[in-house]
Amino acid sequence: MAPKDIENQTALILDELFELSDGEAGATPRVFSGSGLVSDGGDDDDSFDPVIIADQLRNIADQYNKDVLQPLMDQFVGQARAAAGDQLAAMFSQTVDTLSKNWVSQGGDVRQEMCALKAATALGLYARRKCPELTASVRNAMAQFLNSRLTGWITQQGGWGQVASE
Numbered sequence: 001m002a003p004k005d006i007e008n009q010t011a012l013i014l015d016e017l018f019e020l021s022d023g024e025a026g027a028t029p030r031v032f033s034g035s036g037l038v039s040d041g042g043d044d045d046d047s048f049d050p051v052i053i054a055d056q057l058r059n060i061a062d063q064y065n066k067d068v069l070q071p072l073m074d075q076f077v078g079q080a081r082a083a084a085g086d087q088l089a090a091m092f093s094q095t096v097d098t099l100s101k102n103w104v105s106q107g108g109d110v111r112q113e114m115c116a117l118k119a120a121t122a123l124g125l126y127a128r129r130k131c132p133e134l135t136a137s138v139r140n141a142m143a144q145f146l147n148s149r150l151t152g153w154i155t156q157q158g159g160w161g162q163v164a165s166e
Contacts, residue, residue, distance in 0.1 A: 017054040048161060049161075052164075077130045091141075093141075124141075
């Protein structure tokens with residue numbers, strides 16, 4: 001799968017990820033229509049569904065140690081409120097790097113890329129909950145991080161469907 005395809009899929013996944021989660025006020029159940037399924041070049045059963053992948057990412061984001069990582073995420077949110085868009089993207093990337101290292105040191109997933117994906121998802125969703133006014137900026141910072149740092153790895157793993165199911 002070409003990196004550009006991964007970037008397009010990343011945008012669709014982030015659209016779903018940053019929608020209201022089930023249980024949040026105003027949330028409505030979402031189902032991917034199927035007409036937008038994008039084959040990743042594999043078997044017919046190997047289809048891309050951003051709704052399912054976003055749900056899987058939410059699940060992996062819940063696997064962080066709140067006692068260790070919560071203060072770092074709170075610090076990011078506090079600084080994000082005062083940051084400009086380009087500063088926010090750099091801060092997001094730096095915070096994800098720190099969260100990833102802490103995740104590994106706490107006995108989490110040893111694969112650097114998976115730790116970065118978990119940390120980026122956890123941070124993005126946390127920031128969205130804590131400062132909804134920054135949702136678009138945080139989503140853009142997360143997209144920039146995923147596209148610049150993880151697209152190659154996602155491609156090597158066989159696409160988003162493979163990565164999110166690990």
